Amino acid sequence: xxxxxxxxxxxxxxxxxxxxxxxxxxxxxxxxxxxxxxxxxxxxxxxxxxxxxxxxxxxxxxxxxxxxxxxxxxxxxxxxxxxxxxxxxxxxxxxxxxxxxxxxxxxxxxxxxxxxxxxxxxxxxxxxxxxxxxxxxxxxxxxxxxxxxxxxxxxxxxxxxxxxxxxxxxxxxxxxxxxxxxxxxxxxxxxxxxxxxxxxxxxxxxxxxxxxxxxxxxxxxxxxxxxxxxxxxxxxxxxxxxxxxxxxxxxxxxxxxxxxxxxxxxxxxxxxxxxxxxxxxxxxxxxxxxxxxxxxxxxxxxxxxxxxxxxxxxxxxxxxxxxxxxxxxxxxxxxxxxxxxxxxxxxxxxxxxxxxxxxxxxxxxxxxxxxxxxxxxxxxxxxxxxxxxxxxxxxxxxxx
Numbered sequence: 001x002x003x004x005x006x007x008x009x010x011x012x013x014x015x016x017x018x019x020x021x022x023x024x025x026x027x028x029x030x031x032x033x034x035x036x037x038x039x040x041x042x043x044x045x046x047x048x049x050x051x052x053x054x055x056x057x058x059x060x061x062x063x064x065x066x067x068x069x070x071x072x073x074x075x076x077x078x079x080x081x082x083x084x085x086x087x088x089x090x091x092x093x094x095x096x097x098x099x100x101x102x103x104x105x106x107x108x109x110x111x112x113x114x115x116x117x118x119x120x121x122x123x124x125x126x127x128x129x130x131x132x133x134x135x136x137x138x139x140x141x142x143x144x145x146x147x148x149x150x151x152x153x154x155x156x157x158x159x160x161x162x163x164x165x166x167x168x169x170x171x172x173x174x175x176x177x178x179x180x181x182x183x184x185x186x187x188x189x190x191x192x193x194x195x196x197x198x199x200x201x202x203x204x205x206x207x208x209x210x211x212x213x214x215x216x217x218x219x220x221x222x223x224x225x226x227x228x229x230x231x232x233x234x235x236x237x238x239x240x241x242x243x244x245x246x247x248x249x250x251x252x253x254x255x256x257x258x259x260x261x262x263x264x265x266x267x268x269x270x271x272x273x274x275x276x277x278x279x280x281x282x283x284x285x286x287x288x289x290x291x292x293x294x295x296x297x298x299x300x301x302x303x304x305x306x307x308x309x310x311x312x313x314x315x316x317x318x319x320x321x322x323x324x325x326x327x328x329x330x331x332x333x334x335x336x337x338x339x340x341x342x343x344x345x346x347x348x349x350x351x352x353x354x355x356x357x358x359x360x361x362x363x364x365x366x367x368x369x370x371x372x373x374x375x376x377x378x379x380x381x382x383x384x385x386x387x388x389x390x391x392x393x394x395x396x397x398x399x400x
Contacts, residue, residue, distance in 0.1 A: 001352065002133045002135050003133070003134055003348060004134070004135050004136045005170065007022060009171070010022070011347050012347070013359070014360075015355060015357055016356050017373055018356065025387050025388050025390070026382075027385065027386060028384060028385065029385060031078070032078050033077050034080070036077055037156065040067050040071065040092060041092050041096060041156050043067070045154055048060050048099055048103070050118055052103075052109070052110065053109070060099060061096045061097040063096070064092045064093050068089050068092055069089070091203060091321045095156070095322075102325050103326070105326075106142075106197075106328070110140050110143070111188070112187070113186045114184070114186065118140075119138070120141075121137060122137065123135070124138060124179065126182065128177070129348075132345060132348045134177060134178060134341075136175060136178050138153075140154070141186060147192070148192030148193045148330075150192055150193040151175035151178070152326060153197075154197050157201060158200070158201050161196070170340065172196065174340065175194070179191050180331070180337070193328050193330060193331065194332065196326070197324060198327075199321065200324065204321060205320050214303070218305060218309075222299050225281065226292070226295050226296065229244070229287075230314075231262065233314040239315050240311035243280055244286065244287040246278065247278060247279065248278075251266050292311060372385070373385070
């Protein structure tokens with residue numbers, strides 16, 4: 001029997017739900033927007049990490065924008081009343097644009113495994129008892145500056161996790177066991193860290209924005225110095241007062257290779273300058289206070305943009321989507337691993353013995369309210385449900 005963290009969570013939440021989802025192979029006919037959104041953001045962020053490991057740049061926001069547009073055009077998706085397709089498009093693009101800065105704030109890099117490949121989106125499995133296999137897909141096995149490495153999970157919740165979540169999460173314990181059981185293939189001596197990163201899924205606050213045509217017209221009338229400053233502000237969301245004092249040595253850690261275009265700007269602007277010189281300059285000299293704002297207003301006039309935008313309109317909005325820096329703890333103790341293994345064995349035995357009772361709990365705010373199978377479980381109705389095709393297991397990317 002193979003059990004993953006998601007299967008274990010499902011059984012603990014409600015054994016009857018586990019039966020419907022994994023044994024009867026039932027699923028919603030229309031996928032939820034939250035599921036599609038999370039999967040698409042994950043794919044974009046994981047592509048950033050692969051690119052970083054290879055020393056390449058990757059336009060994460062642009063990739064998300066194209067992927068989301070393609071998915072929503074060809075597939076029916078169920079949205080909540082809180083966030084519609086345009087809201088999620090803007091939020092996802094903002095999160096993907098900000099992921100790399102948050103990742104670098106944690107001082108992490110993807111682990112390079114024994115085969116020389118970055119350990120990103122890695123499927124692993126380990127036998128924890130006779131005929132009971134724990135399996136899962138790790139978003140990234142990350143390594144810090146002193147060589148400690150371990151699993152890091154990427155999440156896109158609507159609200160931040162409670163303090164200390166990284167120390168008690170069963171999912172992270174499962175990932176710790178999986179990485180520990182595959183140390184040789186990963187080239188690890190031990191699991192030295194564990195944690196997660198959260199992209200908080202909030203709406204992008206309403207503000208003055210430029211559409212694609214206005215952006216093109218504005219950049220066409222900007223000279224090279226102002227144009228590069230505008231492009232950097234648009235790409236990073238940083239305030240202009242931070243950009244104009246940015247030193248050459250700070251640029252990689254502060255703004256990073258958000259896109260190939262920005263990477264080219266940083267390289268070109270830094271050529272011939274010292275490490276302590278300011279990167280963005282006008283006429284070869286540092287920008288002076290007020291000059292960027294005045295020149296942007298004049299450029300808006302030339303481009304016919306009325307009302308004009310300001311650099312404040314390019315900033316990351318307060319209270320909007322936010323990718324938090326990694327939250328880390330050490331690897332799990334052997335006692336914690338043993339406790340989790342025992343629980344998995346008990347769950348496996350219950351499944352093997354056919355124990356699938358409903359678990360509606362005692363309180364009035366029952367989890368049934370959020371269950372995809374409520375109609376079937378309560379009334380015998382299959383409305384909105386379909387049987388999915390049998391799962392075909394893919395060949396794993398690494399020897400484990």
